[in-house]
Amino acid sequence: MNTPFPRTAVFQDGRLCSLGGVDVAALAGDFGTPLYVLDRAELVGRMHEWRDAFGPDGTVAYAGKALLVLAVAQLVDAAGLHLDVASAGELHTALRAGFPAERLFLHGNNKSVAELEQAVDAGVGRVVVDSSSELGRLAALADSRGQTVGVLLRVTPGIAAGGHDFIRTGGNDSKFGFSVSAGLAEEAIGRALAAPHLDVHGLHCHLGSQITTPDAFVAAVDIMVEVMARVRDRHGVVLDELNVGGGLAIVYEPADEAPVSVEEHARVLRAALAAACTGCDLPVPRLVVEPGRAIAGPAGVTLYTVGTVKDIPGVRTYAAVDGGLSDNLRPALYGARYTFAPAGPGAPVHRQRPVTVAGKHCESGDVLGRDVALPAGLAEGDLLAVAATGAYGQAMASNYNRLPRPAMVLVGDGEVRLILRRETLDDVLSHDVALDDL
Numbered sequence: 033m034n035t036p037f038p039r040t041a042v043f044q045d046g047r048l049c050s051l052g053g054v055d056v057a058a059l060a061g062d063f064g065t066p067l068y069v070l071d072r073a074e075l076v077g078r079m080h081e082w083r084d085a086f087g088p089d090g091t092v093a094y095a096g097k098a099l100l101v102l103a104v105a106q107l108v109d110a111a112g113l114h115l116d117v118a119s120a121g122e123l124h125t126a127l128r129a130g131f132p133a134e135r136l137f138l139h140g141n142n143k144s145v146a147e148l149e150q151a152v153d154a155g156v157g158r159v160v161v162d163s164s165s166e167l168g169r170l171a172a173l174a175d176s177r178g179q180t181v182g183v184l185l186r187v188t189p190g191i192a193a194g195g196h197d198f199i200r201t202g203g204n205d206s207k208f209g210f211s212v213s214a215g216l217a218e219e220a221i222g223r224a225l226a227a228p229h230l231d232v233h234g235l236h237c238h239l240g241s242q243i244t245t246p247d248a249f250v251a252a253v254d255i256m257v258e259v260m261a262r263v264r265d266r267h268g269v270v271l272d273e274l275n276v277g278g279g280l281a282i283v284y285e286p287a288d289e290a291p292v293s294v295e296e297h298a299r300v301l302r303a304a305l306a307a308a309c310t311g312c313d314l315p316v317p318r319l320v321v322e323p324g325r326a327i328a329g330p331a332g333v334t335l336y337t338v339g340t341v342k343d344i345p346g347v348r349t350y351a352a353v354d355g356g357l358s359d360n361l362r363p364a365l366y367g368a369r370y371t372f373a374p375a376g377p378g379a380p381v382h383r384q385r386p387v388t389v390a391g392k393h394c395e396s397g398d399v400l401g402r403d404v405a406l407p408a409g410l411a412e413g414d415l416l417a418v419a420a421t422g423a424y425g426q427a428m429a430s431n432y433n434r435l436p437r438p439a440m441v442l443v444g445d446g447e448v449r450l451i452l453r454r455e456t457l458d459d460v461l462s463h464d465v466a467l468d469d470l
């Protein structure tokens with residue numbers, strides 16, 4: 033069984049006591065709940081694991097869409113990784129964190145002119161061109177600035193993989209990238225190569241997210257290398273970078289199928305790339321990967337306080353917590369399942385009963401976990417911890433029902449750092465403009 037809690041998590045009698053050497057009840061007391069707790073050792077350890085697995089011939093770009101606040105961008109920089117940003121906001125965060133622009137990749141299926149200008153002016157390492165119209169816009173912008181821009185072309189290899197329909201992106205019917213099978217990829221590469229200020233380094237694909245096995249990646253590598261070989265044959269250009277995106281799965285529940293290890297993932301990808309290149313008589317390009325979830329996910333734990341406990345005899349017991357779909361949209365959006373644990377002091381866990389953990393939003397679908405085995409004596413004021421919330425939790429948070437978004441703390445070696453301030457009620461109001469003529 034794989035525990036989805038960070039390696040520093042300490043349990044006593046089935047209750048979560050501490051994370052990163054910090055007492056969780058003290059965290060809740062000092063910072064309030066809901067609280068995103070990020071385990072520094074788990075987060076940084078995973079960054080190093082990826083960096084070391086892909087080695088000096090590879091590039092690991094952390095996908096900031098999973099979780100990006102200034103402190104995370106700083107840790108990514110300190111670990112020597114590249115960073116994938118997918119919007120002006122993510123790019124701005126990275127630049128404000130002092131992240132070196134040449135290690136940034138800019139993504140997005142509908143980058144605005146302003147986003148492209150911001151990226152070109154900052155000198156980002158790669159713009160990952162996603163569409164024909166963007167190609168035209170970027171080429172014109174680079175020409176007008178007289179500045180050469182490093183680009184990759186995002187292609188859809190016709191393979192979609194992943195844990196949910198909404199997070200499968202590499203198929204032909206996708207809003208992302210140039211389709212290989214429809215011939216759009218090769219046409220776009222030809223155009224990009226002809227643009228005087230675009231420096232075409234290679235190709236990019238992203239198959240989907242929460243993928244447990246390497247098969248889809250291997251199939252994609254074969255197709256991508258074939259495209260690279262056709263580019264060589266047609267244009268006489270040998271592309272030197274292949275970015276296969278992110279997507280490696282993590283464990284959310286102990287019974288989940290364990291994804292391959294990062295070392296194995298790297299070994300299989302490298303072997304597939306070498307074999308495909310030998311087959312096409314191409315030199316092996318630099319292999320680039322963009323893990324988001326597999327780095328940030330397991331490092332995050334959310335702490336909630338139980339409010340209302342409601343027994344409907346013969347039906348079910350609901351325990352409502354002080355957050356919900358505004359701090360973790362994934363259960364409502366994807367039917368995602370998580371692991372819950374009672375935290376801090378409270379009822380003994382040897383007697384359990386199924387409890388449905390609901391959020392506090394005006395929405396019946398605002399349920400974080402169905403029929404979770406929790407202590408029979410679970411009561412108002414108890415703390416609940418939810419594991420593996422580091423990726424796509426805070427990043428997808430909202431102010432639904434005008435709830436202030438939670439704080440985030442970084443814990444490690446017994447120390448706590450506040451890295452995201454809790455929003456106040458006035459923060460929530462701060463962009464409203466009242467009518468002044470009534």
Ligand code: LLP
Nearest residue numbers: 095238241242278279280322323324325424
């Ligand atoms: N690269 C690109 C171009 C991507 O679009 C993504 C994710 C990644 C890398 C990182 O993928 P990861 O390693 O995190 O699987 N909100 C959804 C996930 C959406 C993923 C979107 N793209 C969720 O909560 O499951």
